[in-house]
Amino acid sequence: MIDKPLIDRTAAASGVRRLLLLGGALILAGASLALFGRSYGEAALFVIFGVLSAIGIAAIFASALGFVRVSSRPGDGGIARDFLDSARTGLLILDRRGQVVYANRAYGDLTGASRPGDVRSLERLLAREAEAAEAIYHLANLGRDGRTGQREFRLARSLAPSGTGDAAARWYRVSVRPLTTHGGHMQAWQILDITADRKHEESSFQDLQHAIDYLDKAPAGFFAADNEDRIAYINATLAEWLGLDLVDVKPYQRSIVEFLTPGTRLIYEERAKSGAEIIDDLELVAKSGRTFPVRLLRRPVHDDSAAPGIVRTLVLDRSGENRAATPVEFAEARFTRFFNSSPMAIATLNGGGRVVRSNPVFRRLFGAEAAEGATGFAPAIKEVGHEPFRRALSEASAGRSVISPVDAELTGEKPRTVRLYLSAVPRVGADSDECAILYGVDITEQRALEEQIAKSQKMQAIGNLAGGIAHDFNNVLTIITASVDFLLLNHRTGDPSFQDLLLIKQSANRAASLVRQLLAYSRRQTMRPKMLNLTDVIADMHLLLKRVSGDHATLERQHARDLWPVMADIGQFEQVITNLVQNARDAMPNGGKITIVTRNVGAEEARGFGYAELTEGDYVLVEVADTGTGMPADVAERVFEPFFTTKEIGKGTGLGLSMVYGIIKQSNGFIFVDSRPGEGTAFRIFLPRFIPAEATATSPESAAAIASAKMDLSGTATILLVEDEDNVRAVNSRALKMRGYDVHEASSGVEALEVLEELDGKIDIVVSDVVMPEMDGPTLLREMRRTQPELKFIFVSGYAEEAFAKNMPEGEKFGFLAKPFSLRELAVAVKTMLNEG
Numbered sequence: 101m102i103d104k105p106l107i108d109r110t111a112a113a114s115g116v117r118r119l120l121l122l123g124g125a126l127i128l129a130g131a132s133l134a135l136f137g138r139s140y141g142e143a144a145l146f147v148i149f150g151v152l153s154a155i156g157i158a159a160i161f162a163s164a165l166g167f168v169r170v171s172s173r174p175g176d177g178g179i180a181r182d183f184l185d186s187a188r189t190g191l192l193i194l195d196r197r198g199q200v201v202y203a204n205r206a207y208g209d210l211t212g213a214s215r216p217g218d219v220r221s222l223e224r225l226l227a228r229e230a231e232a233a234e235a236i237y238h239l240a241n242l243g244r245d246g247r248t249g250q251r252e253f254r255l256a257r258s259l260a261p262s263g264t265g266d267a268a269a270r271w272y273r274v275s276v277r278p279l280t281t282h283g284g285h286m287q288a289w290q291i292l293d294i295t296a297d298r299k300h301e302e303s304s305f306q307d308l309q310h311a312i313d314y315l316d317k318a319p320a321g322f323f324a325a326d327n328e329d330r331i332a333y334i335n336a337t338l339a340e341w342l343g344l345d346l347v348d349v350k351p352y353q354r355s356i357v358e359f360l361t362p363g364t365r366l367i368y369e370e371r372a373k374s375g376a377e378i379i380d381d382l383e384l385v386a387k388s389g390r391t392f393p394v395r396l397l398r399r400p401v402h403d404d405s406a407a408p409g410i411v412r413t414l415v416l417d418r419s420g421e422n423r424a425a426t427p428v429e430f431a432e433a434r435f436t437r438f439f440n441s442s443p444m445a446i447a448t449l450n451g452g453g454r455v456v457r458s459n460p461v462f463r464r465l466f467g468a469e470a471a472e473g474a475t476g477f478a479p480a481i482k483e484v485g486h487e488p489f490r491r492a493l494s495e496a497s498a499g500r501s502v503i504s505p506v507d508a509e510l511t512g513e514k515p516r517t518v519r520l521y522l523s524a525v526p527r528v529g530a531d532s533d534e535c536a537i538l539y540g541v542d543i544t545e546q547r548a549l550e551e552q553i554a555k556s557q558k559m560q561a562i563g564n565l566a567g568g569i570a571h572d573f574n575n576v577l578t579i580i581t582a583s584v585d586f587l588l589l590n591h592r593t594g595d596p597s598f599q600d601l602l603l604i605k606q607s608a609n610r611a612a613s614l615v616r617q618l619l620a621y622s623r624r625q626t627m628r629p630k631m632l633n634l635t636d637v638i639a640d641m642h643l644l645l646k647r648v649s650g651d652h653a654t655l656e657r658q659h660a661r662d663l664w665p666v667m668a669d670i671g672q673f674e675q676v677i678t679n680l681v682q683n684a685r686d687a688m689p690n691g692g693k694i695t696i697v698t699r700n701v702g703a704e705e706a707r708g709f710g711y712a713e714l715t716e717g718d719y720v721l722v723e724v725a726d727t728g729t730g731m732p733a734d735v736a737e738r739v740f741e742p743f744f745t746t747k748e749i750g751k752g753t754g755l756g757l758s759m760v761y762g763i764i765k766q767s768n769g770f771i772f773v774d775s776r777p778g779e780g781t782a783f784r785i786f787l788p789r790f791i792p793a794e795a796t797a798t799s800p801e802s803a804a805a806i807a808s809a810k811m812d813l814s815g816t817a818t819i820l821l822v823e824d825e826d827n828v829r830a831v832n833s834r835a836l837k838m839r840g841y842d843v844h845e846a847s848s849g850v851e852a853l854e855v856l857e858e859l860d861g862k863i864d865i866v867v868s869d870v871v872m873p874e875m876d877g878p879t880l881l882r883e884m885r886r887t888q889p890e891l892k893f894i895f896v897s898g899y900a901e902e903a904f905a906k907n908m909p910e911g912e913k914f915g916f917l918a919k920p921f922s923l924r925e926l927a928v929a930v931k932t933m934l935n936e937g
Contacts, residue, residue, distance in 0.1 A: 185204050211291070254269060258270045321338030361385055442461065454476045467512075497524070522539075630669075644678065657697075697722070699720075722784075726781055814840045823869045849880035866891065
C-alpha cells in the first residue's frame with residue numbers, strides 16, 4: 101500500500117478536468133434539444149451555458165494557481181508521484197514566495213508533521229537551532245538565487261517529537277535545488293537522516309584505528325614507499341628502531357635510502373630497479389648513527405585499487421637481540437653484513453676468471469657486466485693488465501698463499517686505476533667452482549696525488565737547477581759587465597771600439613734579463629710585495645693589455661665586487677698578466693676572445709675545484725681564458741718547465757710561463773692550467789686572501805734604486821770585500837779603489853774574520869757575497885756583529901733578498917745589491933750605506 105502525500109495541491113486539477121468533460125456533454129445535449137424541440141431547447145441552452153460559465157471561471161483560477169496542467173502523457177505524473185511519496189528522503193517543494201506546494205510522507209515523518217497544517221519549511225523549522233541555522237541560512241540563499249547546494253549537520257535531538265522519533269542526537273543531510281515549471285520558479289528541498297551511516301563510518305574508523313594500532317605495535321618493522329622509495333607510511337616499531345618521531349615523519353618527504361649504509365644502499369637500489377620482490381639482508385642507520393642488521397621483504401603492489409606505485413616492505417630485526425634466531429642464522433647475517441657493507445670490492449672467481457659472487461662495491465667499480473657476464477673478469481680491465489692478472493689467478497688456482505697485487509686500469513670513458521689482491525680459497529663441496537677471492541681497491545686518487553707530488557718534486561728540482569745555473573751565470577755576467585765598464589772609461593765615443601763595447605754591454609744586460617726569468621722560476625728573485633686590489637691593477641693595465649692582445653682578439657674583463665686584498669709585487673704581477681695575455685693571443689691565430697676574470701673564492705668553493713695542490717683557505721681568483729686552439733694533456737703538463745716551448749725556433753725562449761709559475765709561487769699562490777684541443781685554454785691563479793693587520797717593517801729599498809745621479813761616489817772609508825769568485829772580487833775591488841776607498845779582500849767568511857782581527861776591527865763597511873763555502877754571508881754577519889754591533893753590511897747576491905733574510909736574526913739591518921750590477925751601482929750602494937746614521 102502506497103502512502104498518500106501529506107500535501108498535494110495539484111490533485112484539484114483532476115476535478116477540473118472532470119467538470120470540463122461534463123460541460124462538453126451538456127453542450128451536446130442542449131444542441132440536440134435545439135434541433136428537435138424548439139420550445140424546450142432554448143431554455144435548456146441558457147441553463148447549460150450558465151453552468152459552463154461557472155465551470156470556466158473555476159478552470160481559469162485553477163490554471164493560474166498551477167493546479168491544472170495539460171500533459172500529453174497523463175499517466176507519467178502518477179508514477180512519479182507514487183515514487184516520491186514512497187521515497188526514504190524527505191521532499192519539500194516551495195514556490196517562489198516560500199509557500200509549501202508539496203511535501204511527501206517521508207518529510208512529515210522526519211520533521212514530525214502528521215497533518216498538512218503541521219508542515220513547515222526547513223528554514224522556519226531550524227531557524228533557532230544553533231547547530232543548523234548557519235547551514236540552512238546558506239542553503240536558503242542558494243535556493244533563492246536559483247543555485248544548488250548541500251550541507252550536513254548534527255542536532256542534539258531529533259526533529260520528530262519524542263513520541264515518534266529517537267530523542268538521541270541525529271545527523272541530517274539537507275540539499276536544495278531549483279525547479280522550473282509552468283507555474284514559475286520553485287525550490288526542491290530534500291532532507292535525509294544519515295545517523296546510521298555516520299555510526300557505521302565511526303565504527304569503520306574505529307576498526308581502522310585498531311588495525312593501525314596492531315600494525316604499529318607489531319614485533320616487526322613495516323613501511324610503504326612509492327616508486328622513488330619515498331616513505332608513504334612507517335609503523336611505530338620501525339620508527340623507534342630508526343630513532344624517529346612519528347609526528348615529524350610526513351608522507352613522501354623522506355626516502356628509505358637515507359637510512360641505509362652506503363654499501364647496502366647499492367644493493368637496495370640495484371634490486372629495487374628490477375621491480376621484483378626482494379628478500380635481502382641489509383643494514384639500517386638510526387638517527388643516532390647506530391647501525392643494525394635487518395632483513396627486508398619487499399613486495400610491489402600491482403592491484404589497481406592500491407595507491408599508485410606503493411611498495412610494501414616488512415623489516416625483520418637480524419641483530420643478536422632476536423632470541424628466536426639460530427646460531428646458523430646469526431652467522432649468515434654477520435657474513436652478509438660484512439660482505440655487503442665492506443668498502444672494498446670483493447668477489448669470488450672460478451678458474452676461468454668468471455665472477456661467482458660479488459658485493460655491491462664490486463659491481464659499482466667494475467660494472468654489472470663484469471659481475472654477471474660469462475666472459476670472465478678480465479675484460480673489465482685494460483689489455484695491458486690481462487697478463488699480470490692471469491698469472492695472479494693461476495697462482496691462486498694453484499693454492500699459493502702469497503700473491504703479489506696487480507695494478508690495472510679499468511676500461512671505460514673515465515680513467516680509473518685499481519689495485520687487485522687475489523687469495524686462494526679451498527673448494528668446499530663438489531658443486532663449488534670458486535678458486536680465488538678478489539679484493540679490489542680504487543687507487544685513482546692515490547695515483548693522481550702521487551703524480552702531483554712527483555710533478556711538484558720535478559718542478560722543484562728543475563727550479564733548484566735553474567737557480568744554481570743563474571747564480572753561477574750572474575757571477576760571469578758581473579765580471580763581463582764590470583770589465584766592459586772599465587774599457588768604456590778608457591774609450592771615447594768616437595773610438596772605433598766604443599760601439600763594440602756598447603754591444604757587449606747590451607748583450608750582457610739581455611743575458612741578465614734571462615737570468616732574472618730563471619730566478620723567477622726558482623722563486624729566488626727580489627720581490628717587494630704590498631697590499632693590492634687586483635681589479636684596480638688590471639683596470640690600470642687595460643690599455644697596455646689591449647695593445648698586447650692585438651687587433652684580431654677581443655679583450656673582455658669581468659670583475660666581481662668587493663674583491664679581497666692580496667699581497668703581491670705589483671710589477672711582477674703586471675708581468676704575469678701581460679705574459680698570459682700574450683700567450684692567449686698567440687694561441688688564437690685566427691682571432692677570438694680573451695677573458696680576464698677576478699673574483700673571490702671561499703675555502704669551500706676552492707675545494708670544489710679538485711686541485712690536490714691547493715691548500716685550505718680563502719683565495720682571490722684571477723682567470724685568463726682564451727678561445728684558441730688549446731693544448732693536449734701532455735703539453736699542458738709541461739708548460740711551466742723552463743725552456744719548454746711549442747713555438748718555432750727563434751720565436752720564444754720557453755721561460756715566459758716558467759717565470760709566471762715562479763712569481764705566483766713566491767707570492768704564496770697557485771697557478772693551474774685547464775686546456776683541451778680545440779676548446780681553448782684557461783690559466784687560473786689563486787692568490788691567498790690578505791687580512792690587513794698592523795704595519796710590519798719592510799726590507800730597505802735597493803741602494804741603486806734610490807741613488808741620485810749627481811751623488812759624489814768617492815770616499816776614503818775602509819771596506820772589507822768578501823767574495824769566493826776571484827774574478828768577481830778583483831773587478832769589484834778595482835772599482836772601489838778607483839773611488840778612493842781602502843779595500844781589503846777575503847775569499848771566504850773564515851778569511852774575512854781573520855782580516856777583521858788583523859785590522860783590530862777597523863772596518864767601516866763589509867760587502868759580502870751570500871753563498872760561499874765554509875761560512876755563508878748571514879753567518880759572517882752574526883759573527884762580526886758580536887764584537888762590532890754597529891758594523892755596516894751590504895750583501896750582494898743573485899738570489900732574492902727574502903731567500904736569506906728570513907734566516908737573519910730579528911732586527912738586523914743590512915743593505916742589499918742584486919747581481920749582476922754595474923760599477924756605478926756598487927759605488928752607489930756603498931756610498932748610501934756609509935751615509936746612513
